[in-house]
Amino acid sequence: MSQYQAPLNDMRFATFDVLGVDTCFARLGFTDATRDVLDAVLEEGARFTETVLAPLNAVGDRAGCTLDKATGRVTTPPGFREAYAQFVEGGWSGLTAPPEFGGQGLPHAAGIALKEMIDAANLAWGNFPLLSHGATEALLHHGEDWQRDVFLKPLVEGRWTGTMCLTEPHAGTDLGLLRTRAEPQADGSYSVTGTKIFITAGDHDMTENIVHLVLARLPDAPAGSKGISLFVVPRQRVARDGALGEPNGVRCGSLEHKMGIHGSATCVMNFDGAQGWLVGQPNKGLAAMFTMMNTARLAVGLQGLGLSDRAYQNALRYARERLQMRSASGAKHPDKAADPIIVHPDVRRMLLTCKALIEGGRAMGYHAALLVDIAHAAPNAQEREQADALLGFMTPIVKACLTEWGVECTYHALQCFGGHGYIAEHGVEQLARDARITTLYEGTTGIQALDLLGRKVLQQRGAGLKAMLGMIDALCSEQGDGGAASEFVDALREKTAQWQQLTQRIAERAASNADEVGAASYDYLMFSGYVTLAYWWARSVVASEASSRPAAFKAAKRETARFYFERILPRTLAHAAAMESGAETLTALEADAFDA
Template identity: 80%
Template sequence: MSTYKAPLADMRFALFDVLDAETQFQRMGFADASRDVLDAVLEEGARFTETVLAPLNRVGDEIGCSYDKASGAVTTPPGFKQAYAQYVEGGWAGLVSPTEFGGQGLPHAAGVPLKEMIDAANLAWGNFPLLSHGATEALLHHGEAWQQEVFLKPLVEGRWTGTMCLTEPHCGTDLGLLKTRAEPQDDGSYAVTGTKIFITAGEHDFTDNIVHLVLARLPDAPAGSKGISLFLVPKVRVARDGTLGGANAVRCGALEHKMGIHGSATCVMNFDGAQGYLIGQPHKGLMAMFTMMNTARLAVGLQGLGLSDRALQNGLNYARERLQMRALSGAKFPDKPADPIIVHPDVRRMLLTCKALVEGGRVMGYHGALLVDVAHHASDAAERERADALVGFMTPIVKACLTEWGVECTYHALQCYGGHGYIAEHGMEQLARDARITTLYEGTTGIQALDLLGRKVMQQQGAGLRAMLEDIETFCAANAGNAAVAEFIGPLREQAAQWQQLTMKIGQRAVADADEVGAAAYDYLMYSGYVALAYWWARSVAAAEASAQTQAFKDGKRETARFYYARILPRTLAHAQAIAAPLSTLTALDADAFDA
């Protein structure tokens, strides 16, 4: 069985040494976000996830959720409901929500380590409270005062949970095709009718009420994505004064049978004239939806990170214990019948790949969350605008790369076990199965790639990219004489220059043929992720050298950075070559000829 231990030392390093989060929080007015408070959050979060959630991970996978066809009720795996009660009792649901609605008012980035711990300990369970935060954000930014008063308090307290109801059977990413409709009623509410699929936590036994945020069309809606509105549809009818009524006309029609995350309820939801309330302006639902989606995409990136870290921990433990053959250069442990497999270069390659992607990815993911705080709370308008552009640019990179690396790392760690990794008793195959969904929901990797290159670079003239390149150059200039990072400065500057040149070349080609964007998008996304991670590894080495960390810790960061620059960063060469390839290499083959 796989185990989990929260990596508190590296979490603290990422937050405090690399990102200087405590200073940033104080500067933004979060007086309560002191080091003592944040340390307490980390310690208690570790205790909860290690002792309550982690032991339920295998239970959730083996037993899963059950569905009662007669009532539409969903029962979660044994222990899940009780764990949620402890989560609510501990105040975790409202950790980063405003105090006026019952939250603790901590900055968004302060909750990110807890999110990582939850996902590493029990990803399926973590999906139940995940979208409550997205619903809270949508109501905070787009809800009317009465909606915030009535719905936010129980959501923040965890007495209710939230969902995002976007996808329909015939309509995935292309939301312009959705058919769910909303008819105005005499009391100012709307009757919402339609079917939504792939709804995470659409039905469960944790709470008495579930708040569905549903995309639908009004009768006068224009065609396409410009005709989409957002509606709040509770499982139990709720009046404007907060009075609860009877059951709403919304029902779970089925549970999906999935490759992984068996303990997470993935529902088909049927709305049959259900009472709902408009959120925001008519036909402006996508704007409100993206408020939820961007937060959720960063959160899903952390899911990939959490699974990667748990997989690495278990792969490392196994590699230190498993005896197999002798090192090619001679016995390293002559007192044993064979050497532990960690002495073998190929095992080290897999473990170091995981370590480099996990520890560098942790800083990158935490930085994305910190940018959200800056974009919302910095006192200077220009700083807020810059942070908003940068977080918009980095969100698809964080989401896509941390999840793609999650698949890679869980498979590497499984591989360290050999055949034993394929056997269920060690828990590694569950991590690999669970990781696969993270590259799919909240927008596939391909969608993230189009968002990055098509929207954030081409449509928005690369404001976020410019900010990222400025940060890289500022770091390089400031550390030009720093011997601790001298070996990384030159390669990092070179990669940044190539990143800019590559972007310009794609833009020039796209002027002649817009399909160039789609052809280059995936490789551009991954190229961007590897360069961004090179920046964070250089910063991590500099931060470690300037910190009070032990020499062993500093050496670990430096050697891992060297491994990353020598053996992972060169992946950018392949991506650059693919981007330079003619568009015809993708388009020349006729669709009917694929099976010829």
């Protein structure tokens, strides 16, 4: 069975040394978010995830969720419900929620390490409270006063959980095709009817109520995505005064049988005249839902990071213990029958790849969470606007790259185990199966790529890209003359210049052929992710050298950074070549000729 120990040392390094979040929080007015408080969150979060959640990971995978078809109710795996009760009792559900609704009021970034720990310890369990935060944000920003009063307190307290109901059997990403209807009622509510699929935590036995945020059409709605409204539809009816009523017309029709995350209830939800309440303005539901969706996309990126770290921990432990052959350069442990496999260069390649992607990705992902706080609470409008632009730019990169790297790292870990990785005993194959979904839900990698290039760069004229390039340029200027990261400056400058040139050339080609955007988008996203990660590795070296950490820690950061720049950053060459090849290499072959 795979083991998990929260990487508190590197979490603290990313949080305090690289990002300086405690200083930033003080500047933003979060006076309660002191270093002592943040340290306590890390310590207690590690204890809860290591001792309560991690032991249930294999249990959830084996047992899965079960559905009582007669009642439409879902039962979670053994121990999941009790773990959730401890989660609520510990106050974790309201860690970053507003105090006026029962939360602790800590900034968003204060909870990001806890999120990573939960995902690493037990991803399937973590999916049950996952969307409650997004539902809270959507209702907080778009709901009426009475909706905030009635729904937010039980969501924040963890007595209720939330879901996001978008996808329908015939309509995935193209939400303009959805058919779920909402008919107005005399009491101001709406009767919602339709079927939604792939609904995470759509039903379970952990809470007394579940709050579904549902996209549906009003009778007079225009066609397409401009005719979508958002409704809050609880499993148990809720009156405007907060009183719970009879069961609503909401029912789980079936559970999906999945490749991984077996302990997570992925539901087909049937709404049959269910009572719902309009959230926000009619036909403006998609904008309101994106408040929830963007929060979820960052959260899923952290899932990829968490799974990567757990897989890496287990592969590293195994590589230090497993004896196989001798080192080609001579026995490293002559007192043993063979050397541990960590002496072999190819095993080191896989382990270093994981270490580089995880530790650099941690700084990148945590920074995106900090941008949420800066965009909301910075003292001046210009800083808030720039943070929001950079956050919009980074969201698809964090979501797509951290999850794609999650697949890569879990498979590297499995490979380190050899045949033992392919069997269930060590638990690494579960991590590899679980990681695969993270690249799919909350928008596939392809959708993130189109969002980044088509929307955030071309349509919005690259405001976020300019902010990122400005950060890189500032670091290069600071470090260029004998700074701690001076050895990485030339490579960073070369890649940022290439980044700008590629962006310009794609924009020029797209002006005459719209397919150029889709043809370049995946490679553009990955190129962007690798260059951004190079920046965070350079910053990590600077932060480590300026810290009081042991010499061995500093040396490990620098050597890993060198490995990243020499072995992983060159992947950008292939992505650049693919982008330069243009759309014709993808569009020339006729659809009917694929099987010719």
